[in-house]
Amino acid sequence: MYSSFAVGMNFIINFILGFCAGCKLFTYLKTFTAMINVAGRRRIVINNVMPSVEGGRYPAKTIVNQPLRLSANIFADGHELIECVALIKHKTDKLWVTLPLLPEGNDVWATTFIPDRLGMYQLLVQAWIDHFGTWQHGLVKKFNAGQDIDTEIKNGLLIAEQAAAKAVGKNKIPIADWIEELRSATGHSEAVAIATNVEIGLLLAKSRDKALITTSHITPEIEVERERALFSTWYELFPRSAAAAEGTHGSFKDMLRLLPRISRMGFDVLYLPPIHPIGELKRKGRNNSLTAAEGDHGSPWAIGTKEGGHKALHPELGTIDDFKLLINTAQQAGIEIAMDIAFQCAPDHPYVAEHPEWFKWRADGTVQYAENPPKRYEDILPFNFETEAWQSLWVELRSIMEYWIERGIEIFRVDNPHTKSFMFWEWAIREIKTKYPRIIFLAEAFTRPRVMEQLAKLGFTQSYTYFTWRNTRRELEDYITELTTSELKYYFRPNLWPNTPDILPPELTTGGENNHIIRLLLAATLSSSYGIYGPVYEMCLREPIQGKEEYIDNEKYQVWQWDWDTWTKTGEIAERINRVRKENPALQTTNNIQFAATDNDNIICYIKADESRRNVLIIVVNLDPFNTQNAVVNLPLQAIGKEPGERYQVEDLLSGDIFEWTGAHNYVSLNPYELPAHILRIQQPQ
């Protein structure tokens, strides 16, 4: 362990140098600094410290109790041996844990660390020249080459004597003993044996000259989150449509009845669109019409009436006690309630009167509504994040999240975060997570790539993705490969949704039930987190508004009733694949995917294997919802742990069928009217 003080000092020196190197405004200061402090004697270069995002500007992400690879490129001039360590600590700790890094070739040094607590960790890398080890190593080589090693032995004694002079306390004596022993060795052979004693190397390391240690110039943060941050299965449901009786507004109480069904289907996150009072001014009618008819319920995303805003509940849904009961009952069924965070107001939200300074005002004395000219969203008032009162706005918005956290919510699905200030999210998420490290934030942003990436960098736990529109084999392979192999893998956790209340992709409309099943199976196996906008998806409802990718008679603007006793084929498949996900660790993480070639572009194939490589799945999906497709897949043998020509059994976890496969090339045939996919587990020897 290093004391945090020593590291702190190193850090400050490195920081000064790093700052000079980084900003380049002060070359002369740098030269001056370099010439007066000790850094000029250091000979090690450390770069590419991983995991890190944008060179340490943003935290990398991992989950608790999961092995985490730490690595860096480390090298010195010349041929001497070097020693490298990673220093890691939870941000709230004082002491750093030191882990030796091992060389992997090509100047990469790495180790594995298993964080056991939630929250922010910090990573440093240090390295130094191992002079004594270099001497030991050289001595043996010279001795083996038959060279005279008298002077060499004396050189080693010199190093040890210098170390002994610096050594403190009980370390002094064994060094002196070793010096004595080496001096009195009879013959080179005995001397070499004494010289290469491992203990003495460890002892001398303790009196190493700290001034020669190089410390990485960045200190990446690594955020450790709970398992559900990486492995989660979402079901979206409008609570107002939960009633059994036709024409009745559903409530939290009605939802209690649905929990066993959702639990049986294997979903563990139940996401509710906003549950706050719905604005009455400028309320939208059915199918997004500009005026609400008598009795229209409006969009839950138009939040706030005189009855309350983001901290209140829509009266027809129930009381705060009803809501708490729902949270607790769900929890007992293994389901977490995810709440919607939509930071915007209906025109009658109390904030408008109480905090006019948080809004933009129009010349006619009304508040500026959301717009993307010529489109207007008059039922929605955005906050003005450029207001001079931004501090009070930020604090209030944070308090909304804290309010619901204190009432049992631990997952937020954030509505359109890309239309709110990035700096606000960076601050707010860090504030919340420092206090409540279990909280999960899902960013509902379907926007440009750089913007989606930025939200994930700022702290969002999971992100919606372009999967919704990636249909062909090439599109899926390219997109998932980018997410799982570029820098994105360190900070962007994809949550794949085949549909949402906002999006009915054309492929679902044209591909019918078969394509609902195909897209469900892809979402559930291409990423460890996925979700469906549930009842509509189970029923395969797929009629769009003419010319749009949007459901007709959308629940966003009206109350529906669902037949919760019906089990469709899509629902049955969801239940099956969710069970498979729970039973197979290979499906509980995302970056462990490797695509395999197939000779038919309608058939996609990929391998998922867990860390232990005991759980290896071969997933094959027919992307054509209309026709049986056949293919020969060409499996990467290393990924499945098989030899060319080796025979092995695979079990289809969907159908229960067992197949005998051989080596890399195997034939598949998939009928989309039966089962469009194989989820094949390689049978392990007992």
Add this chain to the structure above:
Amino acid sequence: MYSSFAVGMNFIINFILGFCAGCKLFTYLKTFTAMINVAGRRRIVINNVMPSVEGGRYPAKTIVNQPLRLSANIFADGHELIECVALIKHKTDKLWVTLPLLPEGNDVWATTFIPDRLGMYQLLVQAWIDHFGTWQHGLVKKFNAGQDIDTEIKNGLLIAEQAAAKAVGKNKIPIADWIEELRSATGHSEAVAIATNVEIGLLLAKSRDKALITTSHITPEIEVERERALFSTWYELFPRSAAAAEGTHGSFKDMLRLLPRISRMGFDVLYLPPIHPIGELKRKGRNNSLTAAEGDHGSPWAIGTKEGGHKALHPELGTIDDFKLLINTAQQAGIEIAMDIAFQCAPDHPYVAEHPEWFKWRADGTVQYAENPPKRYEDILPFNFETEAWQSLWVELRSIMEYWIERGIEIFRVDNPHTKSFMFWEWAIREIKTKYPRIIFLAEAFTRPRVMEQLAKLGFTQSYTYFTWRNTRRELEDYITELTTSELKYYFRPNLWPNTPDILPPELTTGGENNHIIRLLLAATLSSSYGIYGPVYEMCLREPIQGKEEYIDNEKYQVWQWDWDTWTKTGEIAERINRVRKENPALQTTNNIQFAATDNDNIICYIKADESRRNVLIIVVNLDPFNTQNAVVNLPLQAIGKEPGERYQVEDLLSGDIFEWTGAHNYVSLNPYELPAHILRIQQPQ
């Protein structure tokens, strides 16, 4: 122009935030800072500022009077228009030049800048929301959609009135005039015309709220060097072998006679191995034997005797005046003399007695020689860069380079820089280049990739490469693609050498004269800088020491005589290709290469085009030194600026032949006993 003070203030604020974001030690400080300063109102994100190396830690490189692309990813939340600028200045200037950045899609904003001075430039990027432009844009859309725009016009007046209140001096009046004009407009059509006046937008921009401007968190440096940093043609020659008469030690005077020949061949850098007094103690004999025979001249890299060290000249080569005459005469012939910097000492170098503190001492009272156990290099003493006297060592080593710069040298080839301290090079090169920006440093490091990259990051102008051992089409394509498309393209300038006094690659031994010509043509066209260890290469001498990749009877350890009147085929081809390089701008830069497919792995094909795309070359090389090879090349039509099926003439710049080609697919046949390559220039319409 922004004043450097304003930028400085922005910089400091960003720096504080950047520091907090970067080091993460002070989250609370950051929160505090964010909550008390103005940064919370900023809504723009800027990242990926280019060119930059390691996120701005090291300078990017370019050459003077060459267009340089500046770019960044820039975006805001929401839909408003943004404006982005690059601020660039020479480090010694006070004022920043402001260049508008233009959107290229996908949130990339870019422009081109042509630096006109040598030295270090600094780059910043700034961006802000264009509220007034957004209003103008929205007004037009609403008007076109037939919406009522009365309130909209008033909104715009509001923005202008606020700006007018802030405006100073002569800006006030035209804003007030415009407000008056818009107020009194008759009808929407006229109002829109007045509102979208461009002048008013520019005027209002001047009173923009500076607190809302976001500045990039990094300030990359860009080093602007002279043209030869990128385009250079090297010839290596041992001056002691320059004498005409058999058995005579050559001299600087002898070399005067060779300059017209080297100039005629088109080489513009003449690199001399060390020219200092050669150590007598432990001097090596011929073929690297441990003991020198009477009359053996030793290795020029074992520098220093009692007659002097790195600032002295080897007496048999001549006086300082002879050397200056050589430098000047060469310059008149268009040739620069490149000097060798080998920071190491022979045992009798004066430094050993004068500065014992700069060396490591062995227990037997001798200085530690260079070694890589069990190998010993007893004629070479390395400096101890871990010495506590490192400051005086650094200053002295810098003074060696300054000494020769003051005597007319502007190019250094640095011997084994990877066995000296990286921190020293970073400091020394920056010191030298700040004072003498014309100096070019070539790093002679044939070592591991990360080490070679690091030297280039630290400031070396050019680098030796693995080209020497890259022979197959795949090897060449992969390596050159890596150098010219990864981050390396910003800082690593490859200088390709088919041979050196240290390296006789097996392919040259087995491939004979034909392969000497093939490798020469590849080196001369794959990179804008290349070199040969000359006389040996021209003569195609290729006998190795048994089992080694090294020339027998190496000039490193003995004096040779050469027949300088002989012109070999290799020499003739060198002359031809060097003339082609001088006449074709496409060959004067490196990153402009694009490989083309061929249907024969023995034939490699690549396109080089200059910035204007007037000079477009198609280079086709037969990599097989023994057989005629034929291929159909498949040219990327966009790269050559042709349509499918289009007919065009290409002129072979080596043979003078003209060919009629059509579209992408064209047939080539190359006989290595005649000419193994086509250098085809696409004929441009007159």
